[in-house]
Amino acid sequence: MKYELKLYNSLSREKETFRPIHEGYAGMYVCGPTVYNDVHLGNCRTFVSFDVIYRFLRYLGYRVRYVRNITDVGHLLDDGEDRMLKGARLEQLEPMEIAHKYTVGFHDMMRIFNTLPPSIEPFASGHIPEQIEMVQAILDKGFAYEVNGSVYFDTLRFMEQTGLYGKLSGRNVDELIAESRDNLKNQGEKRHPADFAIWMKAAPEHIMRWRSPWSEGFPGWHLECSAMSTKYLGKEFDIHGGGNDLKFPHHENEIAQNFGACQCSGARYWLHANMLLLNGKKMSKSDGNTISPKELFSGNSPHVSKGYSPMVVRFFMLQTHYRSTLDLTDEALQAAEKGFRRLMDAYKTLQSLQPLPQAQAGKLDAEMRSLVEGVAEEMCDDFNTPKAMARLFELVSRINALKGEQLPLEQVSADTLQRLKETFQAYIFEVFGLYDDAQASGDDGTLNGLMQLIIEIRADARQRKDWATSDKIRDALKAIGLQLKDGKDGTTWGRE
Ligand code: AMP
Numbered sequence: 001m002k003y004e005l006k007l008y009n010s011l012s013r014e015k016e017t018f019r020p021i022h023e024g025y026a027g028m029y030v031c032g033p034t035v036y037n038d039v040h041l042g043n044c045r046t047f048v049s050f051d052v053i054y055r056f057l058r059y060l061g062y063r064v065r066y067v068r069n070i071t072d073v074g075h076l077l078d079d080g081e082d083r084m085l086k087g088a089r090l091e092q093l094e095p096m097e098i099a100h101k102y103t104v105g106f107h108d109m110m111r112i113f114n115t116l117p118p119s120i121e122p123f124a125s126g127h128i129p130e131q132i133e134m135v136q137a138i139l140d141k142g143f144a145y146e147v148n149g150s151v152y153f154d155t156l157r158f159m160e161q162t163g164l165y166g167k168l169s170g171r172n173v174d175e176l177i178a179e180s181r182d183n184l185k186n187q188g189e190k191r192h193p194a195d196f197a198i199w200m201k202a203a204p205e206h207i208m209r210w211r212s213p214w215s216e217g218f219p220g221w222h223l224e225c226s227a228m229s230t231k232y233l234g235k236e237f238d239i240h241g242g243g244n245d246l247k248f249p250h251h252e253n254e255i256a257q258n259f260g261a262c263q264c265s266g267a268r269y270w271l272h273a274n275m276l277l278l279n280g281k282k283m284s285k286s287d288g289n290t291i292s293p294k295e296l297f298s299g300n301s302p303h304v305s306k307g308y309s310p311m312v313v314r315f316f317m318l319q320t321h322y323r324s325t326l327d328l329t330d331e332a333l334q335a336a337e338k339g340f341r342r343l344m345d346a347y348k349t350l351q352s353l354q355p356l357p358q359a360q361a362g363k364l365d366a367e368m369r370s371l372v373e374g375v376a377e378e379m380c381d382d383f384n385t386p387k388a389m390a391r392l393f394e395l396v397s398r399i400n401a402l403k404g405e406q407l408p409l410e411q412v413s414a415d416t417l418q419r420l421k422e423t424f425q426a427y428i429f430e431v432f433g434l435y436d437d438a439q440a441s442g443d444d445g446t447l448n449g450l451m452q453l454i455i456e457i458r459a460d461a462r463q464r465k466d467w468a469t470s471d472k473i474r475d476a477l478k479a480i481g482l483q484l485k486d487g488k489d490g491t492t493w494g495r496e
């Protein structure tokens with residue numbers, strides 16, 4: 001590999017040089033969604049972050065096997081109810097109908113955000129035998145015990161013998177006890193409050209159930225990722241990712257299960273993407289501080305003044321490093337929209353620049369080459385998309401100045417111009433996964449221009465108190481899926 005890739009490992013809390021287990025190959029497992037309701041924007045942020053990581057590893061020349069699971073079993077809510085069963089109960093559907101419906105919705109959304117499909121996308125419900133085998137292996141090694149048909153991981157014993165528990169999340173025993181909200185239902189069966197269920201006996205009304213040596217029941221949520229990562233990537237593999245909120249208990253328990261089953265460490269590098277905030281606060285449905293991807297695209301939400309295209313949102317996400325919290329605000333999205341347009345326009349301008357026959361590499365040439373190199377260097381520094389993007393924008397200024405002849409094109413060699421074109425092409429489309437969606441939808445500004453005209457005509461009608469015309473315009477637009485929004489600063493439009 002030409003570049004040395006450094007990544008921040010949540011386990012060692014240090015930036016480490018990426019050394020894959022098999023030269024030239026990279027195995028990556030990312031915890032996927034629980035498919036019991038619509039995918040939310042926070043999930044999308046995490047999956048877009050790992051999509052860029054996947055794309056960059058491929059760009060560097062690794063053959064990547066990217067496994068991202070679908071959780072359709074065993075993920076309980078805080079009150080102990082199974083998420084899938086709750087979804088099924090609320091919508092009066094079969095649990096498998098719920099899983100299918102929201103998996104389709106999830107895939108649609110991933111496509112809209114232009115994320116690449118993973119190499120393997122295993123369902124937890126399709127890997128029950130592997131999970132039963134793992135429970136048995138953990139029991140055989142003495143790190144689990146059975147009570148009334150349920151099997152619990154013996155956290156204390158594991159901690160005493162290996163000292164490994166709590167390492168990822170940095171928690172001590174007391175904190176672990178206080179925070180172990182997993183499986184509140186059967187607290188009484190556990191030997192220690194920090195123990196967690198790896199197999200649960202199903203209550204009579206629990207319809208998602210499988211036969212096992214211990215009872216008819218279902219696997220604990222954490223187990224699926226241990227079993228499926230082992231199956232598809234091996235007992236030791238390179239990268240494991242997910243959102244920050246999964247560090248504890250999910251990933252901590254995964255590490256314990258992997259080690260408990262085979263004394264092997266599972267993933268070498270643990271990568272965590274940080275949370276998405278809305279106007280500086282955690283997104284929360286109960287206090288209205290939330291926005292769905294669809295609302296964001298249409299502008300149909302009190303949190304935004306207009307709709308933003310999926311590629312503008314993706315660009316916006318990449319302007320923040322994956323390990324920092326990302327604060328979604330209308331102002332930041334407006335700025336992102338301008339930035340995205342500027343980048344796409346510069347790409348087009350760059351195509352029109354041709355080297356001059358008399359070109360002599362000068363100071364400008366050296367400066368541009370160093371900026372071009374800098375893009376890869378920033379990405380090799382723990383996938384620093386905002387800094388890599390900043391280098392591209394320094395190049396955007398120069399591209400525009402070369403076009404406007406404020407900078408001398410004769411100082412840029414054919415070779416540098418070629419490298420610049422390749423870099424823009426590779427990073428914008430291949431690595432960042434962006435494309436010009438305004439152009440792709442046939443909307444190169446014409447629709448917006450027309451809409452501004454219609455908005456003006458309607459404003460005139462309203463001034464004349466011609467409510468019939470004003471309503472007719474609004475209703476006719478609504479019928480074709482376009483919505484007008486009247487605010488204090490005028491009228492904006494979006495798709496419903
Ligand atoms: P879930 O479907 O809740 O299991 O989550 C799927 C993925 O999205 C996990 O990797 C979570 O860590 C991640 N995630 C959940 N909420 C957020 C959020 N607000 N911001 C970023 N990622 C999130």
Ligand code: ZN
Nearest residue numbers: 031032225250
């Ligand atoms: Zn997982």
